[in-house]
Amino acid sequence: MQKTGIANMPLHSGRAPQWLFKRMVxxxxxxxxxxxxxxxxxxxxxxxxxxxxxxxxxxxxxxDWHSSGVTTTVTGALKEALRGxxxxxxxxxxxxxxxxxxxxxxxxxxxANSSGFAPEPxxxxxxxxAKVDNVAVQDGFSLYHHVIIFTQQGxxxxxxxxxxxxxxxxxxxHWLSFTLKSFVEEPHQAVCCNVKTKTLNFTAKExxxxxQASVILSQENPEKIIKxxxxxxxxxxxxRHSVTIHDVKAENLYKILxxxxxKQPKDFESLLETKGVGAKTxxxxxxxxELLYGTPLSFKDPARFSFAHGGKDRTPYPxxxxxYDRTIEILKKAIEEAKVxxxxxxxxxxxxxxxxxx
Numbered sequence: 001m002q003k004t005g006i007a008n009m010p011l012h013s014g015r016a017p018q019w020l021f022k023r024m025v026x027x028x029x030x031x032x033x034x035x036x037x038x039x040x041x042x043x044x045x046x047x048x049x050x051x052x053x054x055x056x057x058x059x060x061x062x063x064d065w066h067s068s069g070v071t072t073t074v075t076g077a078l079k080e081a082l083r084g085x086x087x088x089x090x091x092x093x094x095x096x097x098x099x100x101x102x103x104x105x106x107x108x109x110x111x112a113n114s115s116g117f118a119p120e121p122x123x124x125x126x127x128x129x130a131k132v133d134n135v136a137v138q139d140g141f142s143l144y145h146h147v148i149i150f151t152q153q154g155x156x157x158x159x160x161x162x163x164x165x166x167x168x169x170x171x172x173x174h175w176l177s178f179t180l181k182s183f184v185e186e187p188h189q190a191v192c193c194n195v196k197t198k199t200l201n202f203t204a205k206e207x208x209x210x211x212q213a214s215v216i217l218s219q220e221n222p223e224k225i226i227k228x229x230x231x232x233x234x235x236x237x238x239x240r241h242s243v244t245i246h247d248v249k250a251e252n253l254y255k256i257l258x259x260x261x262x263k264q265p266k267d268f269e270s271l272l273e274t275k276g277v278g279a280k281t282x283x284x285x286x287x288x289x290e291l292l293y294g295t296p297l298s299f300k301d302p303a304r305f306s307f308a309h310g311g312k313d314r315t316p317y318p319x320x321x322x323x324y325d326r327t328i329e330i331l332k333k334a335i336e337e338a339k340v341x342x343x344x345x346x347x348x349x350x351x352x353x354x355x356x357x358x
Contacts, residue, residue, distance in 0.1 A: 016073050019321070024061045024073070026328050029081035031057070033089065034335050041091055041151050042178070048149060049157040049176035071161045071172050072097050075147045087115060095126070095147035101160075104146060117152045125175075128183050129158045131272055133173045135279050136184060138200040140164045141171045150177075164197070184211065184269050202268070202282060204298035211268035213289035214282065218260035218271050225257055228288050256281050 016024065035044045047053045058070035061077065079093040086092045092115075094107035105123045112119035126148045134143045141162030150156035158175035186205050202211060217225055256276045265271040272282075289295045 016069070020062055021073070021077065023321070023325070023328065024077040025080045027061055028074075028077045029085075030328055030332055030335060031060075032078065032081060032091070036089055036091065037335065041089075042155055044091070045149060045151070045155055045157045046176060046178070048159065049174045051172060051174050054159070054172075054174070071159065071170070072145050075145075075159055078149070079147070086111065090151055091149065092151070093147055093149050095145075097145045101130075101144070101146040104148060108148070108150075115152055117154070121154055122148065122150055122156060125156055125177065126158065128269065128273055129173075129175045130160060132183055132203065133160060133162065135277070135282060136202040136272055138202075138279050138283070139171070140167070140197045140199070141169075167197070182269075184272065199299055200283060200286065201298045201300050202286075204300050206296065206300075207298045209293075209295045210286060210289055210297060213293050213295045214285040215265055215268055215271050217285050217288060217292075218257070218274075219264050220261065222254050222257035222261055225285075225288060226254060228292060229253065229284055231291065253281060253284055 032044065035047070048057075054074070055070065058074045061074060075093070076096065079096065082089060082091060082093055092108075092111045094111065095101050095104035104126050105119075108119045108122050108126065112122075126146070129148075130143055130146050133141075139162075141164045143160055143162045146158070146160040148156055148158050154177070156175075156177045159172065160175075161170050161172045163170050184203055185208065186203060201207060202214075256274075259276060260271065260274055263270075263274060265274060271277060286295075286297055290297055
């Protein structure tokens with residue numbers, strides 16, 4: 001399992017018109033069903049976790065190829081497409097934009113209760129992946145959209161998006177469950193964006209010592225840490241720091257540090273998961289670690305540049321509704337043929353099994 005990519009897009013206002021969104025839902029359902037039949041649910045998750053493939057899917061569905069809205073609209077169309085057929089397809093989507101993102105744990109629990117699988121690992125993956133992108137990778141983007149797509153077997157991918165209002169840019173983060181070795185060290189396999197920001201990156205490989213030192217500090221008596229943090233306020237820090245001394249206010253940290261002291265987190269992932277530990281807490285610990293232990297801070301942005309039916313904003317051309325509807329019909333026919341062919345193959349295998357048993 002590892003993070004499979006990040007994509008940056010300009011913020012665009014507006015939403016998909018109802019006539020387009022209705023077609024997006026229909027085409028999404030056809031694509032998902034056909035891919036499950038032909039490739040399987042796990043491969044579908046792999047593709048959705050690929051930022052390039054996801055962007056192509058948005059183009060096929062007729063949305064703006066470079067708009068921030070492609071994330072919310074495409075995942076919204078997928079969620080609507082699966083509504084009522086989640087158990088038949090064996091694929092579930094929880095979460096969404098703003099308040100809907102906060103409902104993710106309860107949605108997972110509801111699906112788990114009706115299908116008989118354990119919700120806890122999925123809830124954990126949802127919560128920690130969001131915490132990493134919002135707190136451990138401090139790139140200036142605040143999450144406002146989060147969905148997790150998963151199977152009954154516990155495989156999942158996360159697609160979430162943050163916003164930088166100053167840059168008027170959105171950044172999309174993709175996660176995949178199959179090969180993840182760590183939530184907190186180099187979780188990116190491919191990072192795709194066209195805007196780099198000054199980033200305090202706790203997940204960088206070179207931040208290994210910083211993560212360890214932060215855990216050690218979080219286990220210390222709060223009074224000791226506050227004493228050291230107050231020393232920082234008396235120092236003139238180098239200009240290279242993305243955090244200023246004004247960000248470090250000892251009185252606001254005491255309650256959080258008391259909580260970590262009582263919890264005694266065993267590793268950085270456990271520290272990160274602690275309720276109340278946010279970006280400012282980690283920045284304060286980072287500066288204190290550098291002062292006490294000389295641990296280097298990484299400011300490497302984990303982003304690298306990279307980059308049917310027409311588009312909502314008439315780019316590269318207006319959506320061709322007739323062509324769009326024809327595509328949906330063709331895919332529906334392909335699904336029916338695939339189902340028939342699959343039935344015939346299963347019947348042949350059964351016949352073969354009976355012969356070999358004689």
